[in-house]
Amino acid sequence: xxxxxxxxxxxxxxxxxxxxxxxxxxxxxxxxxxxxxxxxxxxxxxxxxxxxxxxxxxxxxxxxxxxxxxxxxxxxxxxxxxxxxxxxxxxxxxxxxxxxxxxxxxxxxxxxxxxxxxxxxxxxxxxxxxxxxxxxxxxxxxxxxxxxxxxxxxxxxxxxxxxxxxxxxxxxxxxxxxxxxxxxxxxxxxxxxxxxxxxxxxxxxxxxxxxxxxxxxxxxxxxxxxxxxxxxxxxxxxxxxxxxxxxxxxxxxxxxxxxxxxxxxxxxxxxxxxxxxxxxxxxxxxxxxxxxxxxxxxxxxxxxxxxxxxxxxxxxxxxxxxxxxxxxxxxxxxxxxxxxxxxxxxxxxxxxxxxxxxxxxxxxxxxxxxxxxxxxxxxxxxxxx
Numbered sequence: 550x551x552x553x554x555x556x557x558x559x560x561x562x563x564x565x566x567x568x569x570x571x572x573x574x575x576x577x578x579x580x581x582x583x584x585x586x587x588x589x590x591x592x593x594x595x596x597x598x599x600x601x602x603x604x605x606x607x608x609x610x611x612x613x614x615x616x617x618x619x620x621x622x623x624x625x626x627x628x629x630x631x632x633x634x635x636x637x638x639x640x641x642x643x644x645x646x647x648x649x650x651x652x653x654x655x656x657x658x659x660x661x662x663x664x665x666x667x668x669x670x671x672x673x674x675x676x677x678x679x680x681x682x683x684x685x686x687x688x689x690x691x692x693x694x695x696x697x698x699x700x701x702x703x704x705x706x707x708x709x710x711x712x713x714x715x716x717x718x719x720x721x722x723x724x725x726x727x728x729x730x731x732x733x734x735x736x737x738x739x740x741x742x743x744x745x746x747x748x749x750x751x752x753x754x755x756x757x758x759x760x761x762x763x764x765x766x767x768x769x770x771x772x773x774x775x776x777x778x779x780x781x782x783x784x785x786x787x788x789x790x791x792x793x794x795x796x797x798x799x800x801x802x803x804x805x806x807x808x809x810x811x812x813x814x815x816x817x818x819x820x821x822x823x824x825x826x827x828x829x830x831x832x833x834x835x836x837x838x839x840x841x842x843x844x845x846x847x848x849x850x851x852x853x854x855x856x857x858x859x860x861x862x863x864x865x866x867x868x869x870x871x872x873x874x875x876x877x878x879x880x881x882x883x884x885x886x887x888x889x890x891x892x893x894x895x896x897x898x899x900x901x902x903x904x905x906x907x908x909x910x911x912x913x914x915x916x917x918x919x920x921x922x923x924x925x926x927x928x929x930x931x932x933x934x
Contacts, residue, residue: 561587561594568601577608600651607644610637619647635676642671646682649689656843656889658693665690681722684713688726695729698893698926700736707733724753724762731769735776736893744773764793764802768809775813783813800836805844807833808851815851820859827852843894846885850898853878857905875905895925 564583571580584602589595599618606615649664668686672679691706707730714723727750734743751766771786787809794802811826830848837845853875860871879902886895899922906915 557590565597565601572601572604572608575608577605581605581609596651597655600648600655600657603644603648603651607641607648610641615644615647619644619651635674638671638674638677639679642668642677642679642682642686645671646686646689649686653689653693656891658696658889658891662690662693662697665693680713680716684710684717684722687713688729691726691733692729695733695736696891696893698736698896700733703733704730704737720753720757721759721762724750724757724759724766727753728762728766728769731773735769735773740773740777744770744777747773760793760797761799761802764790764799764806767793768802768806771806771809771813775809775816780813780817784810787813800833801839801841801844804830804833804837804848808848811851811855815855815858820855820862823855824859827855842885843889843891846882847894849878849881849885850894850901853882853901857901860905860908869909872905872909876902876909879905892925892928896922898922899925 564587568580568583571577571583580601584598584605587598589598603615603619605611606618645664645668649661649668652658652661652664665686669683669690671677672683672686687706688710691703691710694700694703694706707726710726711723711730714726727746731743731746731750734740734746747766747770751763751770754762754766767786767790771783771790774780774783774786787806791803791806791810793799794806807826807830811823811830814820814823814826827848831852834845834848856871856875856878860868860875863871879898882898883895883902886898899918903915903918903922906912906918
């Protein structure tokens with residue numbers, strides 16, 4: 550039975566890979582029948598197939614089919630009259646926006662970047678006044694650069710998005726932009742601007758009383774203070790984020806903030822507490838309804854870091870066991886991150902993994918990991934603007 554499932558999974562990946570190549574070559578008429586014939590077994594497969602079908606339908610201007618297959622994403626906003634070409638452009642813009650959002654949900658950030666860019670190009674037409682769509686496409690594009698480690702480009706696009714907020718009075722949308730800008734500044738090493746942007750995001754989220762996003766802002770500020778070496782302030786923000794998550798049964802955020810507190814304890818050298826927080830983070834993974842392989846993988850990565858640090862203080866058999874445990878966590882991290890285009894995290898993973906392999910004397914495997922890390926870093930390419 551397991552062998553049959555493996556064969557089926559292999560055949561499914563092959564069909565999807567073939568369809569994607571055809572789509573990238575503009576051969577929609579050949580890709581569509583392949584996708585429509587695929588039978589799926591679970592929601593994850595359904596989502597991925599729907600994404601590529603949506604790509605087909607948008608390319609073919611089959612707006613209703615695109616809207617249907619991309620649900621439960623928001624439905625298209627219909628045009629308010631006028632010539633057919635204008636209505637088509639409105640529909641195309643919304644289709645591309647939804648398609649980009651679907652790509653983001655699948656962790657396909659390069660695809661999302663292309664869709665957001667094309668959406669913005671469509672919205673350049675002066676006859677189309679869709680300020681909210683333009684704003685979402687702009688900061689969505691910024692986020693795709695952020696996730697690929699292109700921080701300078703991300704900052705520039707987030708700043709362009711802030712300029713668009715002059716025409717939109719929406720605290721939550723502005724909060725999203727400042728939150729993304731905060732992350733981009735962190736990635737670029739500008740921690741002072743990151744702190745200012747994070748505090749602004751928190752203020753905006755508090756103003757619209759969105760506890761979930763307040764928790765995200767507190768978590769980000771905790772990360773900044775951790776990098777600044779202020780472990781007490783970092784713990785305070787992470788603890789506040791954890792409290793907000795626990796009060797709303799937010800198991801995903803509980804997981805994230807427990808892993809974050811483990812990182813603080815690791816930096817402080819309090820390894821027993823770091824391991825306890827890792828264990829609590831792991832306990833919440835099974836309670837999460839909407840799985841997020843990216844965030845779960847970061848939790849596994851933190852568990853690996855703790856085991857690696859513990860190994861540095863151990864000797865003999867216990868040291869060997871802890872290094873092997875770190876590798877096991879790194880393998881789980883790779884399995885979750887490999888389908889995604891989160892190159893910065895993948896690069897960090899392979900660097901740590903290679904260090905552990907070197908400590909075990911497994912130099913050929915370590916070299917392979919260093920090479921994989923370099924390839925991930927090289928993959929984070931694209932136009933700056």
